[in-house]
Amino acid sequence: xxSRTFHIWRAEAGEEGGFQEYSTDITEGMVVLDAVHQIQAxxxxxxxxxxxxxxxxxxxxSAEVNGNPRxxxxxxxxxxxxxxPVTIEPMRAFPLLRDLVTDVSWNFEVKKAIRKFxxxxxDAEDGTWRMDQRxxxxxxxxxxxxxxFLCQDVCHVLRDSQKHDEFIGPRFFVHTAALxxxxxxxxxxxxxxxxxxxxxYCNITKCCTKVCPEHITITDNAIIPLKERVVDRxxxxxxxxxxxxxxx
Amino acid sequence: xxxxxxxxxxxxxxGATRRRDRWWAVPVATLLGLTGFLVYSxxxxxxxxxxxxxxxxxPMYSPVLWGDSHHAWFGPRPGFWPxxxxxxPALVILGAPAGFRLTCYYYRGAYYKAxxxxxxxxxxxxxxxxYGGELRFPLILQNLxxxxxxLALGFLCILTWDxxxxxxxxxxxxxxxxxxxxxxxxxxxxxxxxxxxxxxxCHSLRHLVGGxxxxxxxxxxxxxxxxxxxxxxxxxxxWAWCSLVWVAFSDLYVRLCSMGVWSDFRIL
Ligand code: SF4
Ligand code: SF4
Ligand code: FES
Ligand code: FES
Numbered sequence: 001x002x003s004r005t006f007h008i009w010r011a012e013a014g015e016e017g018g019f020q021e022y023s024t025d026i027t028e029g030m031v032v033l034d035a036v037h038q039i040q041a042x043x044x045x046x047x048x049x050x051x052x053x054x055x056x057x058x059x060x061x062s063a064e065v066n067g068n069p070r071x072x073x074x075x076x077x078x079x080x081x082x083x084x085p086v087t088i089e090p091m092r093a094f095p096l097l098r099d100l101v102t103d104v105s106w107n108f109e110v111k112k113a114i115r116k117f118x119x120x121x122x123d124a125e126d127g128t129w130r131m132d133q134r135x136x137x138x139x140x141x142x143x144x145x146x147x148x149f150l151c152q153d154v155c156h157v158l159r160d161s162q163k164h165d166e167f168i169g170p171r172f173f174v175h176t177a178a179l180x181x182x183x184x185x186x187x188x189x190x191x192x193x194x195x196x197x198x199x200x201y202c203n204i205t206k207c208c209t210k211v212c213p214e215h216i217t218i219t220d221n222a223i224i225p226l227k228e229r230v231v232d233r234x235x236x237x238x239x240x241x242x243x244x245x246x247x248x
Numbered sequence: 249x250x251x252x253x254x255x256x257x258x259x260x261x262x263g264a265t266r267r268r269d270r271w272w273a274v275p276v277a278t279l280l281g282l283t284g285f286l287v288y289s290x291x292x293x294x295x296x297x298x299x300x301x302x303x304x305x306x307p308m309y310s311p312v313l314w315g316d317s318h319h320a321w322f323g324p325r326p327g328f329w330p331x332x333x334x335x336x337p338a339l340v341i342l343g344a345p346a347g348f349r350l351t352c353y354y355y356r357g358a359y360y361k362a363x364x365x366x367x368x369x370x371x372x373x374x375x376x377x378x379y380g381g382e383l384r385f386p387l388i389l390q391n392l393x394x395x396x397x398x399l400a401l402g403f404l405c406i407l408t409w410d411x412x413x414x415x416x417x418x419x420x421x422x423x424x425x426x427x428x429x430x431x432x433x434x435x436x437x438x439x440x441x442x443x444x445x446x447x448x449x450c451h452s453l454r455h456l457v458g459g460x461x462x463x464x465x466x467x468x469x470x471x472x473x474x475x476x477x478x479x480x481x482x483x484x485x486x487w488a489w490c491s492l493v494w495v496a497f498s499d500l501y502v503r504l505c506s507m508g509v510w511s512d513f514r515i516l
Binding site: 013014064066067068069081084087089092093094095096103105106109110112113132134135154156157159160161162163164165166167168180181182183185196197198200201202203204205206207210211219220224225227228229230231232235236 | 249250251252253254256257259265268353354361370376378382391392451454459460463471481484
């Protein structure tokens with residue numbers, strides 16, 4: 001058993017916060033969230049931290065550990081350098097509620113504004129559809145998202161440039177890709193993607209892909225294919241000419 | 249679009265981060281690698297000399313559209329070439345491969361970090377207050393990447409032909425062409441393989457061959473093409489770097505052999 005030092009962010013909403021130092025004993029197999037709970041029990045009963053499943057599946061315990069956006073419940077203490085204190089702070093892309101807890105409700109509002117799934121008329125009389133597994137495989141990856149919003153947190157367009165009014169962020173490009181590339185879907189989201197949702201703000205720097213705990217290849221498989229579809233519709237002069245001539 | 253309800257944390261200053269790793273290593277390596285290539289290729293393109301040796305032709309000069317070389321397609325320097333710009337066959341064509349790499353999705357992400365710190369690295373503060381993404385001129389032109397892809401596919405065919413020609417040596421005594429393999433042949437062939445891996449993994453190509461469709465299960469040829477391009481695309485960054493370095497090395501190899509500094513070794 002070894003004692004480790006932690007620097008944990010403490011602040012009330014709207015208040016200028018700062019790091020406070022805590023120490024606790026770490027045993028084998030502990031994750032950062034265990035350490036935070038132990039500190040809460042031993043010396044900081046009022047420390048706010050959000051969590052739920054402790055299994056990397058609910059997406060609640062997102063924070064920045066040693067400067068990296070991580071799920072606290074999936075970050076092993078043994079993977080962090082032992083000779084330095086562990087810093088834990090809230091996500092920077094969202095308003096702070098208290099200590100490690102941020103207000104992520106903006107994400108839910110963004111999601112509401114995205115055009116919903118609109119399937120083609122049923123293929124069979126009983127109101128069901130037929131799809132080839134190989135066609136749905138492509139969008140399956142996107143459905144692994146646990147809405148931890150770590151990708152939103154790391155994306156410089158939200159984190160640094162704070163374009164929340166004009167850019168939906170990687171999480172919702174993944175969501176849109178899941179709908180837009182679905183073999184049954186008939187809705188058209190390309191104009192929204194270009195204008196209101198700001199896909200052109202993404203400069204493909206791939207930080208989102210790096211932090212995703214579900215290993216979704218956000219940039220290569222969701223964002224770039226969406227960008228290419230937007231190019232087809234709005235930026236490709238030959239295609240546009242063809243569209244005008246053929247009237248399609 | 250909904251606005252954020254509440255106060256966002258203050259922006260981080262340039263270079264500010266709580267990361268402990270060497271986050272600057274990749275952007276610095278990218279900066280050095282790309283700058284090195286840029287300097288060498290610019291220098292080489294202006295030389296207009298030592299870009300061929302017998303059946304070997306430097307990929308930086310291929311195709312020779314105009315020039316004094318026996319590889320030239322349309323004869324010597326054209327009349328329309330402005331007199332104040334030194335003529336070189338490489339300058340006529342380099343815009344195409346340069347534009348292809350410049351607008352490549354991988355390179356874009358890499359040089360936005362390395363050259364303009366936008367962002368400097370993940371979770372590292374950037375120096376810029378405003379941000380326009382790729383929505384305005386000139387960066388909106390990045391959307392034309394597919395046109396450079398079409399050109400690059402043409403170049404790939406030409407370079408494949410060059411590699412084939414690099415297997416046929418003229419016997420100085422008889423004047424006859426015989427099949428052979430020299431180190432130069434291997435260098436130029438590997439160049440085509442690496443450029444092929446890079447070009448065939450292009451995101452725009454992936455879109456074109458199958459990504460554009462929501463359902464490709466009923467189209468075996470397109471599905472196969474999509475799967476192949478996706479396979480190359482998985483390691484697009486690695487192909488990008490290997491092919492970049494090897495293009496420069498291929499030019500250097502032909503150049504040094506042609507200058508007599510190195511001599512080409514005939515294996516077969
Ligand atoms: S790739 Fe695009 S969405 Fe992902 S972090 Fe970078 S800018 Fe943001
Ligand atoms: S895409 Fe990945 S990082 Fe983003 S919210 Fe979903 S699971 Fe989290
Ligand atoms: S507590 Fe559910 S993901 Fe960490
Ligand atoms: S995306 Fe890299 S070459 Fe097209």
